[in-house]
Amino acid sequence: MTNEEILEKLTGIFHEELDNEEIVLSRETTADDIEEWDSLSHIQLIVAVEKAFKIRFTSSEIQSWNNVGEMIDCILSK
Numbered sequence: 001m002t003n004e005e006i007l008e009k010l011t012g013i014f015h016e017e018l019d020n021e022e023i024v025l026s027r028e029t030t031a032d033d034i035e036e037w038d039s040l041s042h043i044q045l046i047v048a049v050e051k052a053f054k055i056r057f058t059s060s061e062i063q064s065w066n067n068v069g070e071m072i073d074c075i076l077s078k
Helices: 003-018 039-053 059-064 068-077
Strands: none
Touching: 003 039, 003 068, 039 068
16 A cells, blocks of 8 residues: 555544544644544544554654654555
8 A cells, every 4th residue: 555545544533533524634634634533433533543554553663753754654564
């Protein structure tokens, strides 16, 4: 998968999990940029991403992310 394909798939996951079709993700997007993205929804997003991509993240991987781009890089490395 390419960065763009992953970003497109993540956008759909964010729309569904955060119940907001207007979210536009980029590699630079952070939780501060999306009102609905709080600590509880973060967990729901992680679980949904793991299911969608059939992968598992470690706690240290998740904690190291500063933006969506770093999440994409982690998905690509799996």
